Amino acid sequence: MKKNYTEDFSQKKLKITRRKSVDLSQEYVVNIGNLQKNQNLPLLLEPNIEGLNSMSWFKKNRDFIKVNLLKYGGILFRNFNFTSVAEFEQLMKVISNDMMRYTYRSTPRSHVSGNVYTSTEYPAYQSIPLHNEMSYSHNWPLIVGFFCIQPSEQGGETPIADSRRILTNLNPKIVEKFRQKKVMYVRNYQDGLDLSWENVFQTTDKSEVENYCKSFGIDCEWKSSNHLRTRQVCQAIAIHPQTGESVWFNQAHLFHVSSLESSVRDFLFANFQEEDFPRNSYYGDGSPIEESVLEEIHQIYHQEKIIFPWCKGDILMLDNMLFSHGREPFIGSRKVVVAMAESFHQLKTSNINIS
Structure with missing residues (x-):
């Protein structure tokens, strides 16, 4: 696959700015912020207190997360101290009890555990153009989650773009x-x-x-x-x-x-x-x-691309219809795993108009 409109590795990374803490569960437990000024996509959530029981917080605030996923199209969870694939899969099951197997594949991936897979296994020098997962079919996930186990030394970002703006x-x-x-x-x-x-x-x-x-x-x-x-x-x-x-x-x-x-x-x-x-x-x-x-x-995908650096332990959750994603070329070891949830089957949904 050729490199389409790849950003230079020396591109300046977006600075994170934060707004004030938001009361989500009768206590100020997370900060909500932006990746850069005047750019609220994806939404950034970080714990505001030490020792937060992250899984308990996710369970308690599932509705809040799903509402904001629809509102913003993407949420980046940072510093929630998730360290294992098992924890990531459990988190995805908290958000949705409809986890998907990766069937009718279009790219090489390896099975990691349960319904968690490696991200697309193309050579590090290649970029992967922005796309919506499984939009080449009549059956696709409404939610896609990414878990960064190990960011690469250079590059390897997962850019995103608003499908409405495209x-x-x-x-x-x-x-x-x-x-x-x-x-x-x-x-x-x-x-x-x-x-x-x-x-x-x-x-x-x-x-x-x-x-x-x-x-x-x-x-x-x-x-x-x-x-x-x-x-x-x-x-x-x-x-x-x-x-x-x-x-x-x-x-x-x-x-x-x-x-x-x-x-x-x-x-x-x-x-x-x-x-x-x-x-x-x-x-x-x-x-x-x-x-x-x-x-x-x-060109339009390139114009609308939003890019930010991975940090170890980051979890990026996307509404797969509202936001596309891709991959930048990288240097060094990189490990990002993926899980998909909430299968939408167009052919079995008579009240939804698909053009």
């Missing part, structure tokens, strides 16, 4: 075309290229794959004994089921072959027909997405 700032003609046509994702699972179908669907049983595809509106075809091709037309713009806000919600720019490094692109064009590329994106009617359109999408 939609607002894109050329209206581009938005309307995607609204009408939607996005088609074409994937080929073959030996030695990208992820295998066994990895993506987390099974070795072809009938399970076929049943999954049928349930989630995915056309699948076995081109040979171990070559599976899938096609799926999904939303380009979605309406948040709780806030009613319209958001830019797709991965057309990330799946498109143009997102790959030039050497990988050249290899694919030299050795495969386009229909056999590991992944690619089109308008929903199968017509090609213009290069100028993809370029503008990348």
Whole structure:
């Protein structure tokens, strides 16, 4: 994957400013703040007293957290003294009892524990463009949590961007075309290229794959004994089921072959027909997405990107529809794990309009 609009490693980090303590549970126990002046995204929460029982506070203030997650789209919890994956998973279960397995995968990850996974395992020198988790499907998490076990020596931030602002700032003609046509994702699972179908669907049983595809509106075809091709037309713009806000919600720019490094692109064009590329994106009617359109999408994401440094023990919680996320290149060891919660299944939700 090529490096799209990567920030220079020497970029100045955002300074944290704080407002006064806020009474959340009949006592002043946390500070609420901003990452920089005039920038309230994500919301910053830090303990205001030593020895706070963090898990107890989260349990007691679950509703407060969920209300503010909807209001701001993202919350950064800092200095709550979480040190283990088990504590992070327990915290996610406090926020939601609907934890998700990472099935129908698009990137390489390793299972850590329970429903916790490593963040995308792409080489450290690569950036991962901003995107909403699993927006290439009809089934996605409403909440995504990140836990920083070890920040890298340099870089490795998880930038975020407001999906509402992406939609607002894109050329209206581009938005309307995607609204009408939607996005088609074409994937080929073959030996030695990208992820295998066994990895993506987390099974070795072809009938399970076929049943999954049928349930989630995915056309699948076995081109040979171990070559599976899938096609799926999904939303380009979605309406948040709780806030009613319209958001830019797709991965057309990330799946498109143009997102790959030039050497990988050249290899694919030299050795495969386009229909056999590991992944690619089109308008929903199968017509090609213009290069100028993809370029503008990348530019708007870059323009709206909010970046801040990880600290050890940080937990970033995002409303996956309101905010996209990515990854900056990094130097040194970096360990960030991810958990997803509150599955939203578009095809089973008749009262929500998805464009």
